[in-house]
Amino acid sequence: MSLIVLLSAAFIFSGCATWNKTQKGAVIGTAAGGTAGAVIGRASGNTALGAIIGAAVGGASGAIIGRQMDKQAEEIKKTVPDAKVERVGEGIVVEFNSNVLFAFDKSNLSNDAKTNLDKLVLVLNNYSETNIEVQGHTDSRGSEAYNQTLSEQRAGAVSGYLTAQGIAYDRITRKGFGETMPKYSNADADGRMQNRRVEFLITANEKMKAEAAKQTTN
Template sequence: MNKLKMSFLTILCSAFFISGCASWNKTQKGAAVGTVAGGAAGAVIGRASDNTALGAIIGAAAGGAAGAVIGRQMDKQAEEIEKSVPDAKVERVGEGIVVEFSSNILFGFDESNLSQDAKKNLDKLVVVLESYADTNIEIQGHTDSKGSEAYNQNLSEQRARMVSRYLSANGVAYSRLNVKGFGETAPRYENDTANGRAQNRRVEFLITANEKMKAEAEKEASN
């Protein structure tokens, strides 16, 4: 992408988010995000806002009428996750879902082995994920800023991989899973307080439509 296109894209994305879209419902956002942006815009927005989940979900958007169809399906899935996994924070974003677990729910302090309570929570999540097989799942590991960058990066990767392995071993197709570790580079909360650091120690699941779901949504939207 040349500089002119990139500049235009950045301005367009900024205008989109600064405008009145905050008042739209989730289906409207699902329809608009992909139309305005697409994969490259997702990367731009993700970097600009330091919100890796937002960037990835926008980057995977189908947009248009198909995006509205996907948005409705994601609404339903998000509601089921909220009911089934009360320990998780569930957020609908565009055409996707972000499921956030605080690391203390999944891991012991400074550990990457899943606790028994973690497995119980993930078992509940697996049931819903298997019910919506036409989705991709990116698992992101994050840490606070304590310790060295290298150590935190490694810990975030280990935790994300451990979660991925557990899901795969318990029925979620490996082909649906993608793992990323961000260490301390993408905080969503303040790192200068104990509470903020605790919240930054987290694992996020980014749920987006796969190509099959997008194709079916395009077909439904065109009827």
């Protein structure tokens, strides 16, 4: 397994320009799986990457799922221009920095936040066969305990709003990581602002996986 993990990680981080996202999804899923996803996520400091790799099925089924995710990602980009949207393997990462969603040091959603989340909900409801993990993150200012609590509160506020707008409760999980998983530098104001973020990890649910597998046998 360790060799597979290393090969999978090398493939992902090299970002081979000759492969599209769908092809990467097929290979990553085949090589990785849950254990590899967890290892790569920890090694890279990227919880979104690890979770999406862990949910991958790979092979021909992964390629089918990848095509569906391509379509959904493009729709999110068009519908929610304030979000940063990235296709990763067989999933999608949607990132909002906290300025879009929250006032500084707050966990209650602003009116602008609700407007942006309403746009996202429209797309999520069009693709009901997906799971959504809501991750809260903070910068490094303040104590670790305070930041952990704030990240959990923000993830909870976002996931609660999604369910209130009609997203099925069992599609959503929420996690807070506090200051432990920065994607940007905490050495300057701009980096800290970007680290104060909420990420949405969109992956195939069991029904989508089963349907993709069925298509490969037809």
